[in-house]
Every structure is written in structure tokens, then in C-alpha cells.
Amino acid sequence: MGIKKVGLNRNVRPQTLAEKIFFLDFIKGLKTTIKHLFRKVITVDFPYEVVEPTPRFRGVHGLRNVDGTEKDDFDAWVKKLKIKPPEKGETRCIACKFCQAACPVPDIFEIKAKKLDVPKDHPHYGLKVLDVFNMDLGKCMFCGLCTLACPTICIIHTDIYDLSTYSRRGWVLDKEKLSKIADDFIARRGSEKYDEKSEWPDYQRLWNEADLARAKAWENNPPKLGPNYADQT
Amino acid sequence: MSWISEERLKKLAERFGFIKIVDNPQASVIEVPKENLIDFLKFLKEDEEYQFKMFIDWTVIDHGKKADPRFQGVLILMSPKNWERIIIKVWATDERLPSLIPLWKGAKWAEREAWDMFGIKFDGHENLVRMFLWETYPYHPLRKDFPVRGYEEVELPSLNEKERFDQLEGMMNYSRKHTALPTLEDLEITQKKRMPNKKSQMVLNWGPLHPGTHGTIWFLFDMEGEYIKDCDIIIGQLHRGVEKLAENLNVQQIITYTDRMDYIAAINENHSVCIAGEKLLGIHEKIPEKAKYIRTMMAELSRINSHLLWLGTYALDLGALTMFLYTFREREKLMDIFEGITGARFTINYFRVGGVYADLPYGALDAIEHFIKELPERINDYETLLTRNRIWLKRNIDVCIIPEEDVYEYGLTGAVARASGVPYDLRKIDKYDAYGEVEFDIPVGEKGDSYDRYLVRMEEIRQSIRIVEQCVAKLRKMSKNDPFFYEPEDKKMKITIDGRGTKLKKGEVYAGADNPRGELGVYIYMPKDGIKPYRFRLRSGAFYNLQVFTKAIIGRPLADAITLLSTIDPVVGETDR
Ligand code: SF4
Ligand code: SF4
Numbered sequence: 032m033g034i035k036k037v038g039l040n041r042n043v044r045p046q047t048l049a050e051k052i053f054f055l056d057f058i059k060g061l062k063t064t065i066k067h068l069f070r071k072v073i074t075v076d077f078p079y080e081v082v083e084p085t086p087r088f089r090g091v092h093g094l095r096n097v098d099g100t101e102k103d104d105f106d107a108w109v110k111k112l113k114i115k116p117p118e119k120g121e122t123r124c125i126a127c128k129f130c131q132a133a134c135p136v137p138d139i140f141e142i143k144a145k146k147l148d149v150p151k152d153h154p155h156y157g158l159k160v161l162d163v164f165n166m167d168l169g170k171c172m173f174c175g176l177c178t179l180a181c182p183t184i185c186i187i188h189t190d191i192y193d194l195s196t197y198s199r200r201g202w203v204l205d206k207e208k209l210s211k212i213a214d215d216f217i218a219r220r221g222s223e224k225y226d227e228k229s230e231w232p233d234y235q236r237l238w239n240e241a242d243l244a245r246a247k248a249w250e251n252n253p254p255k256l257g258p259n260y261a262d263q264t
Numbered sequence: 265m266s267w268i269s270e271e272r273l274k275k276l277a278e279r280f281g282f283i284k285i286v287d288n289p290q291a292s293v294i295e296v297p298k299e300n301l302i303d304f305l306k307f308l309k310e311d312e313e314y315q316f317k318m319f320i321d322w323t324v325i326d327h328g329k330k331a332d333p334r335f336q337g338v339l340i341l342m343s344p345k346n347w348e349r350i351i352i353k354v355w356a357t358d359e360r361l362p363s364l365i366p367l368w369k370g371a372k373w374a375e376r377e378a379w380d381m382f383g384i385k386f387d388g389h390e391n392l393v394r395m396f397l398w399e400t401y402p403y404h405p406l407r408k409d410f411p412v413r414g415y416e417e418v419e420l421p422s423l424n425e426k427e428r429f430d431q432l433e434g435m436m437n438y439s440r441k442h443t444a445l446p447t448l449e450d451l452e453i454t455q456k457k458r459m460p461n462k463k464s465q466m467v468l469n470w471g472p473l474h475p476g477t478h479g480t481i482w483f484l485f486d487m488e489g490e491y492i493k494d495c496d497i498i499i500g501q502l503h504r505g506v507e508k509l510a511e512n513l514n515v516q517q518i519i520t521y522t523d524r525m526d527y528i529a530a531i532n533e534n535h536s537v538c539i540a541g542e543k544l545l546g547i548h549e550k551i552p553e554k555a556k557y558i559r560t561m562m563a564e565l566s567r568i569n570s571h572l573l574w575l576g577t578y579a580l581d582l583g584a585l586t587m588f589l590y591t592f593r594e595r596e597k598l599m600d601i602f603e604g605i606t607g608a609r610f611t612i613n614y615f616r617v618g619g620v621y622a623d624l625p626y627g628a629l630d631a632i633e634h635f636i637k638e639l640p641e642r643i644n645d646y647e648t649l650l651t652r653n654r655i656w657l658k659r660n661i662d663v664c665i666i667p668e669e670d671v672y673e674y675g676l677t678g679a680v681a682r683a684s685g686v687p688y689d690l691r692k693i694d695k696y697d698a699y700g701e702v703e704f705d706i707p708v709g710e711k712g713d714s715y716d717r718y719l720v721r722m723e724e725i726r727q728s729i730r731i732v733e734q735c736v737a738k739l740r741k742m743s744k745n746d747p748f749f750y751e752p753e754d755k756k757m758k759i760t761i762d763g764r765g766t767k768l769k770k771g772e773v774y775a776g777a778d779n780p781r782g783e784l785g786v787y788i789y790m791p792k793d794g795i796k797p798y799r800f801r802l803r804s805g806a807f808y809n810l811q812v813f814t815k816a817i818i819g820r821p822l823a824d825a826i827t828l829l830s831t832i833d834p835v836v837g838e839t840d841r
Contacts, residue, residue, distance in 0.1 A: 254634035256627025
């Protein structure tokens with residue numbers, strides 16, 4: 032086993048007499064602090080400056096609508112669960128409750144589907160639509176398991192982190208609110224996070240390099256992002 | 265895996281006829297009758313060949329109401345001579361077990377915890393009081409017949425929310441009933457019971473809400489002037505029953521709860537659960553190379569993160585405010601990297617049993633390299649400020665020495681053990697993930713004073729940088745299409761990234777990772793295949809390290825309490841679980 036011995040007289044010299052008399056230890060320390068006096072400010076002045084969360088950031092949930100970027104097996108899932116095939120702009124949720132099954136705190140969710148009330152000869156006869164989708168985010172710990180379980184990439188994390196309300200009722204989001212959150216997010220940053228099949232692409236970045244506030248926290252010397260692996264471009 | 269060798273185990277069984285070797289491929293387990301336990305342990309501890317003198321864990325399994333006997337004690341020991349482990353099980357007939365305090369002083373808190381959680385009495389324990397809950401609490405929550413939600417019997421009207429006179433319905437409404445809460449009298453009784461014999465004039469309460477205690481720890485000091493004569497610690501203000509919760513979750517869901525234990529180094533906590541889960545499933549050698557290196561790299565970054573926070577707050581406690589600002593500047597960058605890779609800054613939940621949940625995003629390795637390149641220079645800066653500063657030397661050298669025997673007696677792990685001269689490091693012993701393939705040294709201190717603990721941690725940061733560099737170099741050579749999650753060839757085995765249906769195998773295992781705060785070991789006991797673990801024990805390094813505080817502080821002035829606590833560096837989320 033590689034062992035490195037540390038300790039006074041082992042890898043640290045004790046103070047010499049000259050150091051003791053002339054306070055050299057303090058002077059050296061002051062040199063370091065004075066050096067910092069001439070550095071640029073790194074404090075991000077929230078809320079006047081805001082660091083943009085990274086694409087992977089796990090914030091408030093959203094429910095995505097159908098927009099033509101579904102996965103290839105989306106129709107198969109819709110058929111399997113006897114859901115009315117959604118039009119563009121309708122929710123992707125197929126009420127499979129996989130998200131609830133993966134969640135460590137299942138009572139966050141309230142998911143119900145209802146049968147369509149149409150006559151027998153209607154093409155949608157016997158099919159269902161999503162009726163209720165409530166999430167109590169007051170109990171959520173933003174672990175991301177639900178989003179990994181969703182077969183249609185319907186439930187997603189957005190970059191919203193401010194969830195303060197005056198009462199706990201504000202933490203319960205229904206499906207309209209959730210859909211709106213997701214639509215906003217996809218319009219703002221969808222292409223950063225998802226490719227045209229709603230998967231995480233390998234060009235998904237660590238963070239947005241144009242973000243000046245983040246660069247400030249990195250002492251205005253942020254890393255230049257490049258490919259990770261030998262065969263990545 | 266470092267378990268007692270087959271041949272030594274056989275020899276042991278020949279010598280002691282009463283030993284029963286349990287058939288278990290993942291760990292070496294023996295059963296010993298209660299009458300012979302103490303003599304047998306004495307032999308194990310003192311015999312030249314075995315020398316199982318290091319205490320690791322001592323806990324209980326509840327086999328359910330119908331089983332007779334119902335409870336079983338589980339003792340895990342380590343031999344520093346051969347670096348190997350053994351699990352010893354003993355039936356607790358009449359809900360009683362012999363106390364192990366004469367053999368290992370560290371058993372004191374473990375037994376109090378077992379009494380608190382299971383209601384097992386220990387014969388010969390000097391003061392068997394509860395560990396986490398208050399003294400008048402009527403239940404023992406880890407018993408199988410105690411419901412997960414507890415008994416909701418106190419009315420707290422504030423839980424029920426009304427907004428402008430409307431009665432809220434469904435999810436928006438909360439039940440008015442709450443599980444039991446301690447009242448002031450309860451706390452007073454608890455405090456008296458914890459320190460029954462006052463030795464001197466005054467008992468000083470420190471905490472539970474004092475910034476110097478780094479969380480909600482409540483210290484009781486029996487003081488003679490400036491000097492501490494006796495000490496006890498009341499913890500449990502942050503107890504959430506993670507072990508109980510874990511019994512009702514699948515293994516990937518448990519990882520999210522460990523995020524909330526040692527929240528400073530959440531990645532390392534996740535790591536422990538993954539290592540144990542993989543060992544139990546027997547897939548620890550088949551984890552994809554890429555996942556192994558990513559995990560090793562992230563775990564070391566998290567160690568740096570944790571040590572930076574430790575250094576900042578420690579120096580702040582001893583009066584050096586500037587350090588705090590400097591280390592937080594560096595830490596902020598690390599948090600940014602974590603946020604980009606995992607999606608969260610604090611409660612990470614990135615590792616999975618079987619790998620990690622996603623590959624690295626574009627640019628991750630560049631950011632890590634950038635950070636690692638400038639860190640050594642910053643650490644040199646910190647060291648010029650502190651290491652040879654006369655105030656720093658005066659406040660640390662020879663303060664609260666923890667001798668080598670105490671490491672074995674109390675089951676100390678992590679930097680605290682290494683500073684006392686014991687090179688105990690699971691990364692070298694178990695070689696989990698990529699630790700067998702990267703090069704690094706274990707820093708070892710000389711005498712175990714606070715200064716040694718400081719130097720050991722500083723050196724650990726440097727060694728972590730070394731490991732991260734090697735991991736980055738290795739990852740650079742891999743392909744973007746390499747898998748990051750293990751796909752079982754065996755059709756019967758099911759492991760998923762989201763955790764649905766992830767199944768554990770019959771057997772029992774103890775495994776863990778070397779975390780910034782000591783060894784977080786996970787003991788999983790599965791009587792049959794299943795999704796939920798039957799018993800999920802978290803052996804917290806911070807908990808056992810904190811225990812030695814009560815001894816090392818005796819005879820020291822009050823001002824040293826801050827130094828000692830900072831150099832032990834517990835996190836209350838992990839001690840309380
Ligand atoms: S983020 Fe985690 S806790 Fe929150 S809803 Fe999803 S699975 Fe449940
Ligand atoms: S997993 Fe996705 S599709 Fe299924 S119920 Fe949840 S949000 Fe809807």
C-alpha cells in the first residue's frame with residue numbers, strides 16, 4: 032500500500048527562530064491575502080444577476096405536449112394503453128403511471144384517465160384520455176426517477192427552481208399548469224436539452240457557455256468546453 | 265473482497281465446535297450461541313493469528329413477530345493484521361444480548377441505538393438510554409410491526425391549511441394528525457437520563473442550535489472550571505429513520521434518501537449503496553469500465569468538495585474568516601460541475617446500482633481538467649495561510665489526541681483513523697470501482713492530534729487530485745458509445761436505471777465506501793429474493809467518529825471542543841440518519 036507519512040517534522044517544518052521573531056508566518060499569510068485584494072469580484076449579485084441552470088438541471092416538473100419530436104415507439108405506447116391518439120398540442124401523457132411507480136414518494140401523484148363519452152360508431156369509442164394529473168411538489172425531492180421512467184418523455188424537469196408560495200396549495204400543480212411550464216421550457220431551451228427524438232443528445236452541454244454570470248463565478252476564466260471522448264466531435 | 269480466508273475460517277470452526285458457518289457466497293458469516301459469545305470474541309480479538317480487534321458495527325435484525333427467537337444480533341469485525349472482515353451473528357433470546365462494552369468501548373452507542381430502535385436489552389451496559397429518540401417515546405420504530413408512517417396521534421391544527429375560509433380538498437389538504445413530538449418536559453427527562461451522575465459543579469449545554477456544532481448536535485459538558493470532566497451528546501434531532509424507509513423502497517430509490525444523509529458529500533453516500541447493491545447481486549466486477557471511472561472520478565471530486573467545506577468552516581471556527589471565503593470560491597466551481605453533470609448541486613442521485621444514469625455531457629472533462637489544474641496552487645495558498653501560522657499551531661498541536669487503540673476500540677474510520685496512524689482505507693482494501701487501477705497514497709499521521717487530522721485531510725485533497733487526473737486521462741481514451749450502465753446477460757436478473765423492478769438477491773452482504781467522513785458501510789440482509797431489502801443497515805462513519813468525542817474531550821478546556829469537533833467533522837444528517 033502506498034502510504035505517505037504526514038505530521039510536524041515529517042512533511043511540515045517547525046517554525047524557525049527567525050520566523051518566530053520577525054513574524055514571518057504572518058507576513059507570508061498577509062502576502063496571500065493582499066494578492067487577493069487585486070483580484071476581480073466573483074460574487075454573483077443575485078437577483079440582479081442570475082446564473083442560468085444547466086440543461087440537465089432538475090427543477091420543477093413539466094408535462095410535454097405532442098410536437099412532432101416523439102420517440103419512435105410513441106404510437107405503439109398510445110395503442111397499448113388504449114389512449115385516444117393525441118393531436119399536436121395535446122399532452123403526451125398516456126396515464127401509464129410509470130412515473131408514480133418509480134417515485135420514492137408515490138403520493139405526490141394523482142393520475143386518472145377517463146373513457147371518452149362517444150357513440151359506438153365513433154373511431155375513438157372505448158379509448159381513454161388523461162383526466163387528472165396533479166403533482167404535489169411540496170413532497171418532491173427532485174430526484175429525477177420519474178423522468179427516467181416515463182416511456183414517452185412526457186414528464187420532464189425544467190430549469191425553474193423558484194417554487195415559493197404563500198401556502199402549500201401553491202405547490203400542487205395540475206395538468207394545465209404542468210403543460211404550460213413544459214411548453215415554456217421547451218420553447219426557451221428545448222433544443223439545448225433534447226434532440227429531435229426527445230433523447231438527450233451527446234452534444235448536450237455541461238452548461239451554457241454564453242452565461243456571463245457563471246463565467247463571473249469562475250473568475251472570468253471559465254473552461255472552454257470541448258468533446259469528452261476520442262471519437263466525439 | 266476482503267473477507268476472512270476460507271482456511272482460517274475452517275480452522276476456527278474446528279477449534280470451536282459450536283460455530284455454525286452460514287452458507288452465503290457474498291460474505292463470511294458465522295453463527296455463535298449466546299452463552300459462548302463473549303469468550304469467543306475475546307479469543308478472536310486477542311489471538312495472534314486472527315486479531316479481529318477493530319470494531320466495525322453491532323446491530324440487530326428483526327425476523328418478524330412469528331419467528332422465535334425473534335431478534336438476532338449482527339457484529340462486524342475487522343482484522344487490521346490481515347485486513348479482512350467477519351460477520352458474527354447471535355440470537356437474542358428473551359430480547360436480551362450480552363453487552364460488548366468490556367471488549368470494545370465503541371459498542372456503547374451501537375447498543376444504545378439497538379435499544380432505541382429494536383428494544384433489545386444489553387446485559388452489563390452501563391447506562392442503556394435511547395440514542396436518537398427522547399426517553400419517554402413509547403415505541404421501538406425499527407421493529408417490523410411498527411408502521412412506516414408511525415402512529416399519528418398528536419393533533420397539530422397548523423398542518424391543516426385553509427385559505428380564505430375555503431376547505432381544501434384532496435391533495436391540498438393535510439391531515440391534522442401527526443406522529444408523536446417531544447415536549448419540553450420530555451427533553452428535560454432525556455437530558456437528565458443522559459448524564460445521571462453529575463461529577464462537578466455545572467453542566468453546560470452546547471447546542472443543539474449553535475453555529476459551532478455544524479448542525480443540530482446537543483452537547484452536555486460536565487465542567488470543572490474551564491475543564492471538561494464528563495461529556496455526553498444528544499443527537500437525533502435530524503433522525504428521519506432512513507433505515508426504516510429503506511425497508512419499503514427498491515434499491516435505486518434508497519439512493520435518493522442517502523443524498524440527504526451526508527449532504528456535503530452526497531455522491532459518496534450514493535456510492536456506498538451502489539457498491540453494496542452490486543456486491544449482493546454479484547455484478548461488481550461486470551460494471552462497465554466507463555461507469556467505474558466516472559464514479560471514481562466523481563467520488564473524488566466530491567471528497568475535494570467536502571474537504572473544502574470542512575477546511576473553510578474549521579478555519580472559520582478557529583477564527584480565520586478568510587479561509588471560508590476562499591474555499592467557498594473553489595467549491596462553487598465544483599458545484600457547477602456537479603450541476604452540469606448530474607442535474608443537481610447538492611442532492612446528486614447520479615449513481616445507480618449498475619453504473620450511472622447518464623453519460624457525461626459535452627465539455628464535462630474539460631471543465632474538470634480546468635478546475636483540477638488550478639486547484640494545487642490554491643491549496644498552496646491555503647497552506648501558507650494556515651499550516652505554519654503560530655496561532656494555528658498553538659490551537660491544534662497536541663490538542664485532543666486520539667491514540668491508535670481508540671481507533672480499534674471505537675471503530676474510527678476515515679481521516680480520523682488515518683491521523684492516528686492506522687492506514688485504514690477501503691479504497692485500498694476493497695479496491696472497489698477503479699480504485700484498484702489508479703495510483704494514490706494514503707496519508708497517515710503520527711500521533712493523532714488535531715494538527716495531524718488537519719494535515720491528513722489536506723494531503724487527501726492532493727491525492728484526490730491525482731486520482732481525478734488519472735481518471736480523466738483514462739476516460740479521454742474511451743468511446744462515446746461505450747456503455748455506462750450494466751445490462752445483465754442473465755434474463756432472470758432485472759436492473760433498471762429508474763429502479764422499477766430492480767430485484768435484490770437472497771443473501772447478506774456488508775460493503776461500503778471510504779467517504780470523506782469515514783466508512784459508510786451498508787449491510788443488506790435478504791432472506792429471499794425481492795425488491796425491497798429486508799434489513800438495510802447503514803453503518804455511519806460519522807456516528808462512530810462522533811462517539812470518540814466524548815472520550816477525547818475529557819480533561820481538555822472548553823475551547824478545544826470546537827477544534828475537536830471540527831477535526832472529527834461529523835455531519836448530522838449522517839450521524840442521525
Ligand atoms: S423527482 Fe423524484 S420525488 Fe419528485 S416526483 Fe419525480 S420521482 Fe418523485
Ligand atoms: S410515466 Fe409519463 S406517460 Fe406515464 S403517466 Fe407518468 S407522465 Fe404520463
